Amino acid sequence: MRGNMTTLTLTPTTNTVLPFKTSGFSDLTNALEYAAKGNTGFNFYNANAQLEQVLSYTDLLDQSLRVSHCLLLLGLKRGDHLPVIAETRAEFLILFYACQYLGIIICPCPMFASVAERSTFATKTLHMASLIKAKFLIASNGLINAFFTENTNTLKCISFEQLTQEAQHSKLLTDSTQFSPIKENTVAFMQFSSGSTSKPKGIRIYNHDVCEHVRIVLEEVMKLRAEDRSLSWLPFYHNMGLIGFIIASVNGQRSVDCFSPFTFVGQPSLWLKLMSCNKTAITYAPMFAYQLAIRAFTDELASDLDLSTLRVAGIGGDTIHLEVMKKFHHLYAPYGFEFNCFLPSYGMTEAILAISAKRAGEPVIIDHFENKELVSCGHPLSGYQLTIKNANPISGRSVGNICFKNNAETDTLIGNLDSDNGIIDTGDIGYLHEDNLFILGRQKDVILIRGRNIWTEDIKTFIASNNNELTADNIVVSSIEVEQEDRLVVMIQHNQSSTFQVIKKQLKKQISQQFNLSADIVFVNELPLTPSGKIISDRFVELYTKVKDRQSK
Structure with missing residues (x-):
């Protein structure tokens, strides 16, 4: 499974021995067993753009069954919850499907996404483990030694490496009577x-629902083809990475090339290089990834770049900016990228994955709203109903809280999701126009300052477009109550302290002139955001207070 570039060979794009299918799978193990009859699979790259691991679906099935026996020997049984740090490695996929064979509910836990999160990584992970009353925690040797040696009195840590070694040295038992695969509509994971708080919400995803949802995404949204190859750096704990690429790829028997989100952030050009080299047809990322790809453009990168095979460049997970899409297209159109390859979408974990999406091959839809150009997130997927609650007429559109309803059985550790007769409020504001969904922002992104509704996204976009040294993804805008008054706060990730005062004075003037508002400008080394880009409220207040206290001394 592991090796160097001279001993590893990419899994093929097209299955030469297995008919292509995307439906008819009763459960996740059934889909894997079908895919294992072919010769496609997963390919893992390291930060040096070297092929580091290859895992065909045949090997994934074999290794999953072996690891299943190891988990049984640990005493794990059907219905147990197993937290796993979801690193981008083949061993996570093996463990995921091993749990499916035993009826163990795997709970992928996030890696820390930033330096600031390192300090709370162990605490948050142990908190998640306690919520599910876990007896074991699976992670790499490196993470266990760095974070979990002193804080695990009631939790036994087991490494991927240990499980892999035991699985390799054990004989694959033919007796699988102890297996209890997840079937029908029982909890799959x-x-x-x-979330934007320190208390994550455990959302249970059911087997039949995820199989059906993936079928709809593959057939209705992606319009998957037998010759498609995918590329992903999305984290495996996120629904876009886990459901959108791991499960969807197995259920569609597609070969996927992967590398870690840490590698992407440090080296976004690798994303483009692999698209070109491996003739990628489908990739997916949040909006900020396309911004990084714009900055990564160089003549050297472009010298042998070919993006002509790309037919789906999915966007989801954060605010969609038309200007970024246009810039990306302008830069990469000469190398085969087509604007209508963009596939904007909208979803959330509570909905399994996607609620609405543009369909592959269809044009990007743009609407003009209050002097803005907004990009449509497509129309609802089959089985989903979208409604706008508490709507108000604004510029000819009915704007309000975006709510959805579907037929899935998704719930949480402590019971059903918060809903009104099955209708779930997403927390976002937007509108429907000609069956297309347009997002204006989070409900929390509309802040009230002196009786005025202020769209924080408007302020971010204005600042970024009028200050070349700043970008929207390095800015957070919110309000804080200070002495019984709501105060507008602009927090900027910027480490050039010599320019702080100049930028601060300039921004205060610009915001005052454009929005008739007084703003506090604070500079930080790292923004208080979740991996999905949501503001961590308590951390925001903490950073603001620290900066203001330091300035007052």
Whole structure:
């Protein structure tokens, strides 16, 4: 499974021995067993763009069954919850499907996404483990030694490496009577929503529902083809990475090339290089990834770049900016990228994955709203109903809280999701126009300052477009109550202290002139955001207070 570039060979794009299918799978193990009859699979790259691991679906099935026996020997049984740090490695996929064979509910836990999160990584992970009353925690040797040596009195840590070694040295038992695969509509796994608070929500995903949802995404949205190859750096604990690429790829028997989100952030050009080299047809990422790809453009990168095979460049997970899409297209159109390859979408963990999406091959829809150009997130997927609650007429559109309803049985550790007769409020504001969904922002992104509704996204976009040294993804805008008054706060990730005062004075003037508002400008080394880009409220207040206290001394 592991090796160097001279001993590893990419799994093929097209299955030469297995008919292509996307439906008819009763459960996740059934889909894997079908895919294992072919010769496609997963390929893992390291930060040096070297092929580091290859895992065909045949090997994934074999290794999953072996690891299943190891889990049984640990005393794990059907219905137990197993937290696993979801690193981008083949061993996670093996463990995921091993749990499916035993009826163990795997709970992918996030890696820390930043330096600031390192300090709370162990605490948050142990908190998640305690929520599900876990007896074991699976992670790499490196993470266990760095974070979990002193804080696990009631939790036994087991490494991927240990499980892999035991599986390799054990004989694959033909007796599988102790197996109890997850069937019908029982819980298949649990996902912790990233959330904007320190208390993540464990959301249970059911087997039949995820199989059906993936079928709809593959057939209706992606319009998957037998010759498609995918590329992903999305984290495996996120629904876009876990459901959108791991499960969807197995259920569609597609070969996927992967590398870690840490590698992407440090080296976004690798994303483009692999698209070109491996003739990628489908990739997916949040909006900020396309911004990084714009900055990564160089003549050297472009010298042998070919993006002509790309037919789906999915966007989801954060605010969609038309200007970024246009810039990306302008830069990469000469190398085969087509604007209508963009596939904007909208979803959340509570909905399994996607609620609405543009369909592959269809044009990007743009609407003009209050002097803005907004990009449509497509129309609802089959089985989903979208409604706008508490709507108000604004510029000819009925704007309000975006709510959805579907037929899935998704719930949480402590019971059903918060809903009104099955209708779930997403927490976002937007509108429907000609069956297309347009997002204006989070309900929390509309802040009230002196009786005025202020769209924080408007302020971010204005600042970024009028200050070349700043970008929207390095800015957070919110309000804080200070001495019984709501105060507008602009927090900027910027480490050039010599320019703080100049930028601060300039921004205060610009915001005052454009929005008739007084703003506090604070600079930080790292923004208080979740991996999904949501503001961590308590951390925001803490950073603001620290900066203001330091300035007052």
